[in-house]
Structures are given as structure tokens and as C-alpha cells.
Amino acid sequence: MLSLDAIHTYYGLSHILQGVSLQLGAGEVLGLFGRNGVGKSTLIKTIAGWVVPTQGSMTFNGVSIAGLTPDRICRQGIGLVPEDRRIFPGLSVEENLRLGLMQAPHRSRAAAQHALDQTFSRFPRLAERRHQMGTTLSGGEQQMLAIARVLVGTPRLLLIDEPTEGLAPMIVDEIFQLIASLRAEGVSILLVEQNVMRAMPVCDRIVALERGTVVFEGQAQSASDRERLVAAIAV
């Protein structure tokens, strides 16, 4: 489904991604792990089109997406739940969600409304607060909104960057439950998470990133692979 081949990305002069190759199959949840500053977020931003790779190829369902603008990439069916949630402060909860409908602009009005209704029934707390400004929500609710905002566009692949950062343990549980249920529904997910132990159970495959390259790939179900991943990122 998503295939990266030898991707190189620069921020100014610093060479962040140094030849990353990745495959992600349909319906698969891929956990991407690594210490701070090894390029996890840059990888997400590169796939989303915020950063343009200088080298390498990137295809999604056979379509090359390297060098496309973020709006084109998202219309291919790649949804982004960014680090720090990035909720628009000047927009109400409902407006934030309705903006997410732009991901699939060619849907009929009824289909769009249906997607919106479904999202509201999935996130009843957002439905209660639909006229509140997005940034007046609590941290956990904002994270839910960031995910819901992408789900209304029914993406085929979700990029989720550090969804539990700075949240209370109870909310963290909720987030992982949500990811698990999305997985059960067959949504493909690329998940970046600091909390390796909590994230493993919702993943199919796991990847370790170190200094801008993939240093380990394995199965989340295999105990030995898990141990090797932990060893790889604890260097």
C-alpha cells in the first residue's frame, strides 16, 4: 500500500532521513519507534508532504506521492494526526471536523453528512461540545478531535504521531482502545509512539529508526523481535 524507497530528507543543512525504506500493507498497523531526534516525526512529515524528500521514491497504492503538496497527498487517502494535535483555535469543534471533509471533496453531500454523523456518534463528547472552540477542549479531547477530524475523511492510511504525549493515563488507555478498534476495522496505520510497551499490542509490525535509517524490522507478535527492537532503540 505505502512504499518508501531510500528516502533522504534535509532540514536546511542537517541530513535527517538518510535512506529510509519502508513497506506498509493494507490493513496493517506499523509501529515506528526510536529515540528523540532520530527522524520519526520527519518521516511522518515527509509522507504527509510537509517536507519534500531530496532523494528516493514514495508511492501510495502505486501512485508516486513524492513532491506532491500536502492537500494532494491527503486526497490520495492519507490522513494525518500530527504531533501536538494542531487544533485550529479560531474554529469550533464542528468547524474543525467539517474541514476534515475536505479530504474527500468529491463525495456527495449525503455521504459527507453520514461520515460526520458517524464520527459524532463515535465521539459523543465531541458531539456535546460541537459549538465550543477547538482549543477550549481538554488535552485528551483535543487529541480525540485531531483523530476524529481525519476520520471524517475516511482515509485508507492514518499517520499518527505521538498521540499520547502529555496525556493522563486514563486518556492514554482510551487512545489505545481507539487505535485497536480502528485496526479491527481494517484501517492501515503508521504509528509513532514513545510508549513502546503500550503501543506494541496494537501493532502488527514494528520498526526501529536510528540516525535517519531503519535499523530493525520485526513482528509485533514475536517476543524475540520485541526484545531486539527495545535493544535497538536503547543504544
Add this chain to the structure above:
Amino acid sequence: MHGGACMNELLESLQFIYGPQIANGLAIGMAVVLMALGLTIIFGLLDVINMSHGEFYALGAYLAVTLAGQGVNFWFCLVLVPLLMAAIGYFTERTLIQRVFHSKDRHILTLLLTFGLAIITEDLFKLGYGPNPYKPESPIPGASELFGIMLPNYRVFLIVAGSCIIVAVWMLVYRTRLGAMVRAAAWDKHMAASLGVPVERVYAGTFAFGVALAGLSGVLLAPIYSVFPTMGKDFILMAFTVVIVGGMGSIKGAVIAGLLLTQVQSISSLFISPVWSEPLVFGIMVLFLIVRPQGLAGRLGHG
């Protein structure tokens, strides 16, 4: 009895001196607000100071004069000119602003670029229409009495039409999905793009919208003021002052500041020579810059 005379005097001065002055200020204020709205929306989304905004205002007036010369009626101009201006604005953003938009000094470069455009446009007016002013006929001649105040009909129309347009702009920005896109992109263009907002087109469209508003206020003011090549330059300082006092990129601020400052200008000219009312308004701007540099209200998309 004495108190009654005092009361009468007050009423009379309200009716014959302040009333007309306030109403005239309100009419001009509407056009100032429209122009300032264009400036402030462009700044709020694109971070661009459009130095040629005054010339776009003049272009709107000149287009109206030209179309009227071809026998096009004023009401049709009122629709046609903003559409033409929007096309010109869209083209300007795509071909000029985008060229320097992604460089590091884009504030200064876009300002300089639009400044260059202003120089050229002003000279084009001189070339095409000569230096002499045109005075279009008022489309609604005559005057009527409102609340005991005699007012030219056209100014009454200006106040009503201006209020409607301001409300429409507000609805468009705050009540439609198009407006939500603009507000979202003004806060975080990357995130907006990742939700499918075609940011580049929204930028060009917003610029076009701002330019169309400038053109519209040109059409509306043409029958009151004359149309001449440097008319934009004379008007732009007021618009900038309104935008700064209201808060750069703030719609609410531009409306409030625009109406207040034109009242200050209008009423103060009863007491001081009109040539000194502009320094007075500018003094308010400096004061604001010292006391409240962020202006009256917050920026587009920022809460």
C-alpha cells in the same frame, strides 16, 4: 424656560451640525472599512502588506468611470467591477506575490513588490486618463430628510449598502466552510493543507477577494470624491491606520476602528481645520502602537 432654550439649542446643533457630520462620516466610514477589510484579510492570511491596495481602489473607480462611459449603468458596475478586480487580484497573486512568497524576507519583498506595482499602476492611470479628475454623476441624486437631518440620497444608500456588504463579508468568513478554510490556513497552513484545503488556491482567492473589496469601495466612493490618478495614495494612509488600530488581520477590529476613526475625523473637522484632522487620526495610531501594539482585536484564525 431657560433650560428649555438650552435644550433647544442642543437639539438644533445636533440636527444641523453634528447630525449631518456624523452621517457623512458614516458614509465615508463604510468605504474605509471595506478597503481596510481587504487589507486586513490579505494580511491575516498571507502576511502580505499590499502597498498597491490604494491603486486597486483607484482602479475600481477608473473601471467604473470607463464602463459608465460605455453606457453601462451604475448598478451593473457595482457587480461587474468587483468581479473584474477579483480576476486581476487572482492574477497578481499567482504571478507576482507567489514569486517571492517562499523566500525568507517575504514581508519586505512582498511589500516592495506591491509598492513597485503601485508606482506602475499610478503612472498607467496618468497615461490612460490624464492627470485631471473625473467627477461621475451621482446615481441617486437628490436628498431626503431622515430624523430631521437632511442627507444626500446617495450617502444614505452608501450607509445601507456598506452595512450589508460588511455583514456579508463577516458571514462569509465566519459562517461558511470557505471562511473556515481561510481561518484555518491563517493559523496553520500545513495542517489545513493536510486536511485537504487547497492552500495555494485559497491564498490567491483571498488576495482576489481583498482586491475586489478595494475595487468595490472605489466604485462606491467615485460619485462622492473625484477620480484621479493619486486618489489611492491619499486614501491608503487612513486604511493602514484603521488596520493598525484595529489589529493587523482582524476583521472585527477593522470594522470598529474604521467607523470610529472616520467619526473622529469627521467630527473633529468641526472644531479644527480639516487639514489637521489627519494628523489627529495618525496621533491615535501612534498612541495605539505604544499602549496596545496588537490593536483592538485578534488576528484572523487566532482564536
Add this chain to the structure above:
Amino acid sequence: MGDSVRLAVAASERAERISRAVLAALFVLFALTFAAVALVRGDTFFFRLATEALILGGVAMAVDVLLGYAGLLTLGHALFFGLGAYVSALVLKETPSFWLAMGATLCVATLVGLLAGVVFIRARGVYFALITFGLAQVVFKAVYNTRELGGSDGIIGVPQIDIPLGLLTVSASSPGSFFLLTLIFVMLLYCFLAWWMRTPLGRLLVAVRVNESRVPFLGFAPWRVKLAAFVMAAIVAALCGALYPMLRGLVSPELLTFQTSGNAVIMVILGGVGTLIGPLYGAALLTGLKSVIGTWTEHHLMIIGALFMLSVIFLPKGFAGAVLPRLRRYFAGEASNASLTKKDAGH
């Protein structure tokens, strides 16, 4: 290794300095050639025009201090130029003394620069541009409507003066000698500003532009540095303005219009922002273009506007910005060659 880095930095700074000095010397040479030709042909009109170009070039240099070094775009520097011109004209009408006029201008410009600076330095980025634009516009209107300052006519009949310079005396009525005097004056200003930019204060100015939030960590208040630059730019522009009534025998509110401020910015951009010498080239170029195009059409602004826009898009560093790196490479190469041969000789 630290030593070699320091040496390399010193070498590149030297190359930079030499290149700028070469550009400045070339400008003087160019001006002197012009003067020689004009003198032989006995031309007064072009002498006066060139003197005016030098004066306006000085104003552009002041704009460059703010734009190129402090990163502040001023759209109202005509204010200080006009201030100098009016003060000088008023003084000269009372007492026709060159030094008194210059001294008075210096004092008034420092005072007004300080007052305006304290308020305006608070404005950042585009706010600064707009507020300078606004103030200049308002002062223009105020002067235009003040009968005591001659209103729309300005001050006419400023006497032509003799300028005592120690041993010799220069007459402002002689176009050739006044051109030379202006050239020397403007080049002195250039040398002073170039030196000033190399002092710790000048270097701090660049630091403020690059990263204002870090400068406090060096133990300096950024606003003081910016204020110093603002006052300096005010003084330089006003002193150049003070020469204007000596040249033309009159001052008018026209000097205070946005046209003057805008032209100064155009000169800086065409000539090369952040180079100080560039604006002088820009002034020569703009004045030359205006008089050449002006012989064909009165709509020269269109062409100048287009040229300016093209320069902003394709050559944002201007003429000097394009030439300087070449010169620098040339001199850096020469310097490293020289140091190599020295080393060889040492062995």
C-alpha cells in the same frame, strides 16, 4: 585549529573590506570622470543633477543603515531629508553660514531622531514600515499647510553661500566645486558608516536583525542598538538634506513626499541592500535613467517601477550584491595565494 579558523575568518573579512573599498573607489572614479566631462563641456544642468543624485544617494545610504543592517524597512525617510533641508534653509536665510546650518541640522536631527526613534523602534517588521510611512505623510501635510514654512511654495530665495574649509573657500554657486564638495561629504559619510558597522555596535546591529531574541543574552538591550541605528540614519539623511537648499536655493514640501522616501528605497534595492556603497550606485542609476527616459516620455515611472519589480524578483541583492561576491572571491584567492607564497618563502 582555532587559530586557523580565526585566520580564515580574518582573511575573508579582509577580502570583503577590500572589495567594498574597491567598489567605493570605482564610484569616486566614476563621479570624477563625470565631473571632468561636464567641466570640459561647461554643463551646469547635469552638474546640478549629479549633485542632487549624490545628495539623494546619501539619503538612500541612511535607508540602507536601517534596512540592510537593522532589518527595518523605512517608507518615510523623506521626513529626515526634508527636516535637514528645511532647517538648513531657515538658518541660511537668517545667517548664511555653512557650518551653522550643518551644526543646527545635526542638533535638530539628533533630537527629532531620538524622539521619533523611541516611539517607532517599538514597532516591528511591517508595523515599522507603515508607521514611518504614516508619520512622513502627516508631516508632509502639516508642512504643506503651515504658512510660516511657506506652505505649498516652500522656502524660496535661500542665498548662495561661500563655504569656508580652512585654507580654501568653496562657493555653492559654482556647480563644479559644489559637486566635488558634495562628493567628498557623501564619501566621508560612507567611510564613517562603513567604519561604524565594523565597531562592536555595528556588529550588534546585524546580530539584532538575525536574531533579536538572542541579543539580550549577550548583555545588550536590542532596542538601544536599534535606536542608535535609527538616530544615525536620521542624522545622515538630514545632513544630506541640509546640502539641498545650498544646491537649489529653495526647499519645497515636495521633498517630504512619499516619492522621495520611495525613491530612496528603490535606490537601495537597485544598488544593493546592506552594502552602503550600493545605494550610491543605485542613486546614480535611478537619476541617470530618469533623465534618459525622461527625454522620450513623461511616463518614466512605469519603466522605473517595472525595473524595480524585476530587481526585487530576480536580483534582490541589487547591483552591489551581485558584484561584491565576485570581487570577494577574487581578493580572497589573491590573499590565499599571497599567504602561500609567504609560507613557501619561510621554508
